[in-house]
Amino acid sequence: MKIKKFDYEKAYYLFKKIRCTEEKIIEIYESNIIKSPVHLSLGQESIAVGVALASEKKKDIVFSNYRSHAHFIAHGGNFKKMWAELFGKETGLSSGKAGSMHLGDLGINFIFTSAIVGSAISQAVGYSLALKMKKLNSKVICYHGEGAMDQGTFWESLNFSALKKLPILFVCENNGLAIYSDQRKRMKTLDICKKVKSFGVHTIKIKDNSTKNIFQNTQKALQRIKKNGQPVFLEISTYREVDHVGINYDFALGYRKKEKQKMMKSLNELKFLKQNTKNFKQIEKKINKEISDALNYSLKSNFPHKKCIGSNVTKE
Amino acid sequence: MKIKKFDYEKAYYLFKKIRCTEEKIIEIYESNIIKSPVHLSLGQESIAVGVALASEKKKDIVFSNYRSHAHFIAHGGNFKKMWAELFGKETGLSSGKAGSMHLGDLGINFIFTSAIVGSAISQAVGYSLALKMKKLNSKVICYHGEGAMDQGTFWESLNFSALKKLPILFVCENNGLAIYSDQRKRMKTLDICKKVKSFGVHTIKIKDNSTKNIFQNTQKALQRIKKNGQPVFLEISTYREVDHVGINYDFALGYRKKEKQKMMKSLNELKFLKQNTKNFKQIEKKINKEISDALNYSLKSNFPHKKCIGSNVTKE
Amino acid sequence: MLQKNKFVNNITYADAILSATKIMLKKNKDVFVFGQGVDDPKGHYGTTLNLHKDFGEDRCFDTPICEESMTGVGIGAAIAGMSPILVHQRMDFLMLAMNQIVNMASKIHYISDGKLCVPIVVRACIGRSWGQGAQHSQSLLSTFAHIPGLKVIAPTTPHDVKGTLITAIEDRNPVIFIEHRMLYKNKGLVPKGYYKVGFGKSRTLSKGCDITLVGISFTVIDCINAKKLLQEKSIKAEVIDLLSIQPLDMSKIVSSVKKTKKLVIVENDWINCGVSSEIISRLIETYNVKFEVKRIGYLFTPCPTTSALEESFYPSPEKIAKVSYEMVTKKKNWKPRKIKTKEIEEFKGPF
Amino acid sequence: MLQKNKFVNNITYADAILSATKIMLKKNKDVFVFGQGVDDPKGHYGTTLNLHKDFGEDRCFDTPICEESMTGVGIGAAIAGMSPILVHQRMDFLMLAMNQIVNMASKIHYISDGKLCVPIVVRACIGRSWGQGAQHSQSLLSTFAHIPGLKVIAPTTPHDVKGTLITAIEDRNPVIFIEHRMLYKNKGLVPKGYYKVGFGKSRTLSKGCDITLVGISFTVIDCINAKKLLQEKSIKAEVIDLLSIQPLDMSKIVSSVKKTKKLVIVENDWINCGVSSEIISRLIETYNVKFEVKRIGYLFTPCPTTSALEESFYPSPEKIAKVSYEMVTKKKNWKPRKIKTKEIEEFKGPF
C-alpha cells in the first residue's frame, strides 16, 4: 500500500458532492418523487470522505447501513444509478427493488446495505474471513453507528474478527444518537474504545471533524491491517444535522438543543477544504452537472416492469 | 444484611450432599431410569456452596442453567422433588415436564432453568429490574458459564444492568470449556473481568477453589449491591471433572489432558471442609438418608398421567 | 351499535392504543411500557406519547437497541410479577428476539408446570408501502401462531385495538400484539373507559350471502373495499375480521361458509404455511362443509421498495373483488375499477 | 433399485453426510465447514468427524457460541464467493439466528436484484426423545418454508441425505438443511461418489392403493412402520417422503391422492400453520381432487421431558395406522399393536 498524500481537491469534490446531493434530495422530497424513507448524512460527510480517500478503491470492500449516501458517493459508486434507485426506476442499482436503505454497487465492492441495525457487521467480518481464506490482499471497511454497538452481535463479531485475525476496519460514526435516543440513555460507559480494546482490537479515536485527520488515521489503520492482518476500530465523533429519517431539522421536537457550533462544523470543514482547492469553481460546476445529469437520467428512466417483481427471488 | 461467618459445617454438608448426589446419579445412570441428559457439577461444587451460603435464602432470586444440580442443592431446593423430577415422576418439581435441564423451586426463588446458552441472563436482569421497581430489598444471583459470555446477549444484559443500576450478582463459573471447546478457541482476550469492567460493572476475580474465599467475596459483593444497588460480576475459575453431558470421564476423547492436580482440587477442598467439621459422621449419615429417602420417594411415585401433557400450556 | 356520546369518542387507532395503555397504567402499578423510542417526541406514532411524563420515567422508558435481551428483560420482569408492554417499531425486528419468544416465553409456564407465568405483551407494528422495502414490511403472523404457549392477536378497528390491548395486558400469557402502521390514523367509535374484547373471537364486520371474505389486520380494509366493488356487481360479500390468530375462531367462518359456500382468505402475509392454510385445513378436516376457496396474500417475493412494484406485491380490493366475482359468477368478464385505499394513498412518510 | 457393490456402500445417515461433505471439500476449495464442535472428538454425531485433520483447520473450525453472528459470518463469506456449511447442534438454536436467516440471507439476492447471492448451507438437527425437553426438540420447518428466498430440505434416507447435501452445497441460495438425530445411525445403500438428488421432488417410498401417507423427516419412519401395521388389516398404504419442503412438490401427492382418495399427512412438527396445511390448501385450491384428510403431528404443547409424556407428544406408527384404518374402513374397531420404533427404543443418550 502506497502512502498517499491528502488531496484537498478530491476531498472538496467528494464532500461538496455529498452535500449537494443531500440538498437536492431535500429540495425535491416534498414532491413525493422519492417515495421512500431517506436517512441523510448531512454533518457526517467528513468521515466518508476521509475514509474513502484513504482506502483502496475497487480493492477494499465496503459495508455500510441505511445511512449510506455519503459512503456510497465518497467511495465512488455509480451516481446516476444511485439517483435512479432513489426514484425507484429500472435503471437504478437494483431496478428500484432496494431504494435508499439498501444501496449497493459491486463496481466498487460496495455491498448492498441493510436496514436492520447492526446486522451487516457480522457479514462484513465474514467477508473479511473469505478474503483471508482466499489469500486476497484486500480489506473490509465496515461503517456503523454507535447505536449498532448496543447490539450484542457487534461484540460477537468484534471478538471473532480478533480471534481469527481478520483484515477489517470498523468505522464507528458516533453521532451520539439512535433516532432520538441519546447514547447516554443506552450505554452505561461512553468510552467505546476502551470496551473495544478489552476485546483485543486496536482502536483509534478521532474527536474532531477534520477530513484530513480522518484520512490520515484511516490510512494508518489500513496499513496496520495490511501489515499484521488484524482488525482495527476507528471511532469518529460526528454530528447529525437533520432528523434521523426524512429531510427536516428536528430541533422543534425538543429532544435536543440546536447547537450552533456543532451545526456549523461540517460547513466550516467544507469551507476549509474549499480554501485549499484552487479550481473549486470548476469542481462545483462539475458536481452540478453530475447532479442534473443524474436527475434527468432518473426522470427519463422507466419504472421497472411489473413482472420484474418476481425475478431474482432465488438464483437459478 | 448481617455479616455472616463462614460455617464449615454447613459448607461441608452442602458440598458433600452435592457430591453424593452426583455420584448417585452416576451409579444409577446406566440403568436408564433417568431418561434424560444430565450435566454434572462435579468439580464445581465450591462455587455453588460458597455463593449460596453468602446469599439470603428465600429472599434472593437464583437464576442458573442446565448445569444446576449443585446450585439447586446448595440454595436448598426441595431435594425429594428434584430427584422425582430427574426420574420424570408426577411428584417432581414440574411433574416431570422439566427434567434435569430445567430444575426450579419457587420455595427458594430458584427460577426454572433454561438449556439455551445465555438465554436466562437477560431474564435475570429483568427480574432484578422488577425488584427495583417494586422496591423489594432483595437481589438476583445469576450463575452462568464463561461460554455464555460468547453470546452477545451477555453484553447487552450487562450493559442494561449497569445502565439501570440493578441489584444483580453475575456469577461466572469459568471452567474454560464449552462442551469440548476451549475458551481460547472462542475468545480473543481471556481477561473477562477487564471486559466486564469496561462496561461499567464492578468485578471480583477468584482464582482458587476455596469455598470460604468464594463465600467471603460473594458476601462482599452482595453487600455492595445492597448498598449502592448496582451490579457486581464475580468470575470464579473452576474445573469440570467429567464430560459436558452424561456421567463419564472424557479424557479418552483426547481433547484435554487429565490434570491430576485439577482433578483433585474439589476433593481436596471437600477434605479440608471435613477436617473443620466436627460431626461430619452425623452429617454424612444425614446425607445418605436424604438420598435414600429421595430415591425411594421418587421410585414409588407415579409417572404423570397422560392427560397431564396438555395442562399448563397457557395460563387460564 | 355504538353511538358517539359522552362515553364514546371518535378517535384514531393510535389514540385507542394510548387510551388502553393509560387505563392499564393507572389501574395496575405493575404495568410498564418500554421499547426503543417509546418516550421520544413521536411516541411510536402517538401510541405511547408522553406516558413517561404522565406516569414517570420508570414506567415508560427507552431502551438500547438490543431486541433479544430487552425481550428477556421483559420476560424476567413478567416472571417477577410485573406486566411489561414491549414496543417494537417493526415486526421485522422481532426476528432478533425469536429465541426469547419461541424458546423461552412460550415455554416457561409449561416447563414450570404452571408455577411461573409470563404476562408480557409484545407490541409489533407491520410496516407497509412508501418504500418500506424488504426489511420493514414483514408480517410473519403464522410464525408465531405455529408456537404453542403464545397468543397472537391482530386487531383492525380502533374499538378492537383498545379492547384487545386491555385483554392482552391482563392476560397472564405472552401475547404477540400485532398492529399495522397504515391503521394508526383510522378513526372509529371507542368507549372512553375500561372494556375488554376477548381473544379467540373473530368479528363479522358486515353481512352478505354470496361469498365470505376473511381479512387479517390491514387486509380487512381491503376486504371492506372489495365488498364495495362487488356491490357494483350485486354480489353481497360477508366480511370477517379474523382478529384473533391464536387462538383461532372457526365458528364465524364455518357458519358463513355454510351459507355462502365460497371463501376468499386474504392474508396480510405470505401465504405459504400461513394462517389461511390453517383455516382451510380445519374446514376440510373437521367441519362438514363443501366450499370453494382462494387464498390471496403477499406475492412470494421479498417486498420491493419501488412503488412501481409494491402494488403487485400486496393484496388489493381489486384483486379480491376479481377473484370473488369469478368464484361467484364463474365468469372472467370483469375488471374492477381501481379503488383508492386512502391509508396507502395519503401516506407520505418519512417512516 | 440400488445394489451393494463396489460403487455402493451400506452406510449410516451420518456417514452419508460426512461423505457428501468430503466430496465437496475436495471438489471445491471454496467450501468450508464451521459451527460449534464440528472439530471436536464427536464431530457432530460423526457427520464432521476429523474434517479439520483431513482438510485443515481453516476449512473445518469451531466457533464461539453466538449463532446470530456466526450466521452473519457465513452469509458474508458466501457473498464473497465462499460456500460455507454452518452446523447447528439443534434446530432450536436457529431461533438466535432468525434475523440473519429471515431478514438477511433470504433477501440479499432480491435486494441486490441478482447481483449478490448467498450460497450458505445451514445444517440443523432436530432433537427427539430421551428427555430432550422443550428446548432441544423443536422442528419449525414451516417457519422457514414461509419465507421466500430460502430453500428447505429434510431428507430421511442415507441416499437422499448425501445427494441433497451435495445439491445444497452447490445451490447458490441459502438452504436450510434439516437433519434428525434419530436418523443418524440408520443405514442404507449409498453410492460412494458424487451424485445429486434434486430439490423440489418428493419421493414415493412404497406403493399402495388404499391410503396415502405423507411423512416428513423422522415421521417417514413412522409412516413406514404404520404401513406394516396396516398390512395386518390388508390395507395398502402408499408412503411418500416429502423430502423437499420448499420448493414443495405436489405432483406425487396429487397423483397418489387421486388414486387413494385418502390422505394422512404426518408433520414432524406442530400442525398449526404447518406444511401439512399448505399441502391441503394447495390440493383444494388448485387441484381438482376429492379426498378425505387428517393431519397428525406434535401435540400442541411444548415438548415434555419425561418419557411418560413424550409418547403422547409425538406421532407414532399406531396413531397413524389407527387414523388410516378408520378413514379406510369407516370403522373404529381396531387398536393397532404397539410397534417398537428401534431408533427411539435403542437410544440411551446422553445427548
Ligand SMILES: Cc1ncc(C[n+]2csc(CCOP(=O)(O)OP(=O)(O)O)c2C)c(N)n1
Ligand atoms: C434491529 C433494529 N432495531 C431498531 C431499528 C430502528 N432503527 C433504525 S436506525 C436506528 C438508530 C441506529 O443508530 P446508530 O447505529 O447510531 O446509527 P445512526 O442512525 O445514528 O447513523 C434504529 C433504532 C432497526 N432498524 N433495526
Ligand SMILES: Cc1ncc(C[n+]2csc(CCOP(=O)(O)OP(=O)(O)O)c2C)c(N)n1
Ligand atoms: C444457544 C445455544 N447454543 C449452543 C448450545 C449447546 N451447548 C450446550 S451447553 C454449551 C456450552 C456452554 O458453555 P458454558 O456457558 O461455559 O457452560 P458450561 O457447560 O461450561 O457450564 C453449548 C455450546 C445451547 N444449548 N444453546
Ligand SMILES: [Mg+2]
Ligand atoms: Mg448514531
Ligand SMILES: [Mg+2]
Ligand atoms: Mg464453561
